[in-house]
Amino acid sequence: MRDKPLIAIGLLVLIVVAAVAFMAGRKAANTPPPVTATAATSANLPSPGAKPAAEEAPQGNQIDAMRRGIPVNQEGAVPSLAHVENADIKRNRAYPMQPPTIPHSIDNYQVDKNSNRCLLCHARANADKFQAPPVSVTHYMDRDDQFLATISPRRYFCNQCHVVQTDAKPLVANNFKDIDTILSEQPEHKAN
Amino acid sequence: MWTRIKSWAIAFWRTMRRPSVHYSLGFLTLGGFVAGLLFWGAFNTALEATNTEAFCTGCHEMHDNVFQELKSTIHYSNRSGVRATCPDCHVPHNWTDKIARKMQASKEVWGKIFGTIDTREKFLDHRLELAEHEWARLKANDSLECRNCHNYASMDLTRQSSRAAEIHKRWLGSGEKTCIDCHKGIAHHLPDMAGVPQG
Numbered sequence: 001m002r003d004k005p006l007i008a009i010g011l012l013v014l015i016v017v018a019a020v021a022f023m024a025g026r027k028a029a030n031t032p033p034p035v036t037a038t039a040a041t042s043a044n045l046p047s048p049g050a051k052p053a054a055e056e057a058p059q060g061n062q063i064d065a066m067r068r069g070i071p072v073n074q075e076g077a078v079p080s081l082a083h084v085e086n087a088d089i090k091r092n093r094a095y096p097m098q099p100p101t102i103p104h105s106i107d108n109y110q111v112d113k114n115s116n117r118c119l120l121c122h123a124r125a126n127a128d129k130f131q132a133p134p135v136s137v138t139h140y141m142d143r144d145d146q147f148l149a150t151i152s153p154r155r156y157f158c159n160q161c162h163v164v165q166t167d168a169k170p171l172v173a174n175n176f177k178d179i180d181t182i183l184s185e186q187p188e189h190k191a192n
Numbered sequence: 193m194w195t196r197i198k199s200w201a202i203a204f205w206r207t208m209r210r211p212s213v214h215y216s217l218g219f220l221t222l223g224g225f226v227a228g229l230l231f232w233g234a235f236n237t238a239l240e241a242t243n244t245e246a247f248c249t250g251c252h253e254m255h256d257n258v259f260q261e262l263k264s265t266i267h268y269s270n271r272s273g274v275r276a277t278c279p280d281c282h283v284p285h286n287w288t289d290k291i292a293r294k295m296q297a298s299k300e301v302w303g304k305i306f307g308t309i310d311t312r313e314k315f316l317d318h319r320l321e322l323a324e325h326e327w328a329r330l331k332a333n334d335s336l337e338c339r340n341c342h343n344y345a346s347m348d349l350t351r352q353s354s355r356a357a358e359i360h361k362r363w364l365g366s367g368e369k370t371c372i373d374c375h376k377g378i379a380h381h382l383p384d385m386a387g388v389p390q391g
Contacts, residue, residue, distance in 0.1 A: 086353045104353060108265055108378075115382040120374075120391050130359060130391070 082168035091165055095178055099161035106164055111157060118158045119151060239294070245277040251304060254278070257315050261380045281337045281379065282326070289333075320383040327372055335371035342371065 070076040084105040091101050109117035119135075120126060127134035139155040140148050177185075212220060241247060249255040259278075262268050267276040284290050302308075309315040309322075330337065344364055349357040363369040374391040376382060 088354050104355060110377055110382055113384070115377065115385040115390075117377075126391070132355075 082166035085165040085167065094176065102162050102164045104164075106159075111159065116151075116156065116158070123151065239290075242294070243279045243283055243290075245279070248278040253304070253309050253315065257309075257312070258380050265379050267379050276341070276379075280340070284333070284336060285340055289336075316383075320388075323376075323380075323383055324388075327376060330372040331370060338371040338375070 068076060068079075084107075085103065086105045088103050090103045093100060106118070111117060121130035121132035122135050124134040124137075124140070126132070135151065135155075137147070139151055142148060142152055143154065215223075245259075249259045267281075283293050307314075309318050344360075347360065349361060352360065359374075363374070364371070369391075373389075376385075376388075376390055
C-alpha cells in the first residue's frame, strides 16, 4: 500500500473543496434572488430577501426563465396557465417581418397531412366567405419565387411561425426597440 | 323433411285458431299483458345497454381509434364537466329514428364479426368512407344530434367571439348551412380531406 498517503491527501483535498463549495452555496442562497418572484410565488415562499413586488417584468441578466429566480433548493409555486385571447383584436407586429400573431383561440385545430383547419378560412379561395384575412401571397411561392396553385408545402404548418396571443408575461428581459422608437428618440439625442 | 315441416305448421295453425279449452279468457288476456310487459322491458333494457359509451368502447376498434381521439376534445373534457358520450351524437334520440339507426347498425355487427376494421391500417383505409356516412346522416337530418344540445335560439351570440357570432348569424341563422358543414372533425380526427368541402 504505497498509495496510502496519496489517498489520504486526496480525501483531505476533496473534503476542503466540498466545505468551500458548501459555504459558497449558503452565501449564494442568502443573497437576494436576482429577480423578484410573482405575487403568488413570494406569498408562498418567505425566502430571505425576496422583494414582494408583484407582476414585475423580468430585468437584467435574467436567463433563468424556467425557475423565475427561485433558489434551486426551494420549490416555486406553479404559475397559472396563460389564457388565450379570443377577442379578434390584432396586435401590432414588433418588427416588420414578424409573422402576425393569431387573434383567436385555435384549440384542437387539426393541421396535418389530412387537413388544415386554418386554411378553411384563411386560404385565399375561402377568405371572402369567412371575412378572414387571407394568407400572404408569399405563402404560395416556392423558394425560387415561383407561384403555386395551392399553399406552398414549406408554409403549410401555420404554427411553425404563427402563435396565439396569450396574457402571459414575458419570461426573459428584452431591450428590443423597433425602428419607430429609435427614430422618435433621435431628436432628444441631438438636443443633448 | 319438407312434408314434416308442413304437417307441423298445419298442426300449429289449427291449434292457434281453435279457442282455448283449458285457460280462461281472463288468464289469457292478463297473461298476455304481463308477458308483453316483460318482453318490452327486456327489449328496452337491452336497447339502452347498447346505447352506452361502455358498450361502444367495448370493441377495440372503437376504443383504440375514435375514443382516444375524442378524449382531447371539448366534448370529453371541459370547464363544466358536461359530457357528450358516443350515442349522444351517433344515435338519434327519438324512438323511431333510433330503431331505424339500430337496424342500420346491423351492418356494423357484420363488420365486427368479419374484422372489416380490426387493425389500425384497415381503420385508416376505411376512415373517409365511415366519416362520409356520418356527415351524410347529419347533413340529411339537419345536424339533429348537435341540435339536441346546441339550440340556435338559445345561443347568446354576444357571448361568442365576434368572429364566431358573425359566422353563426350569417350561415346558421339563415338556415343556409347546418352544423356539420363547418364542424367536421370536431370530435374525431379528419381523414384526407382533399376534395371534401369544409364550410
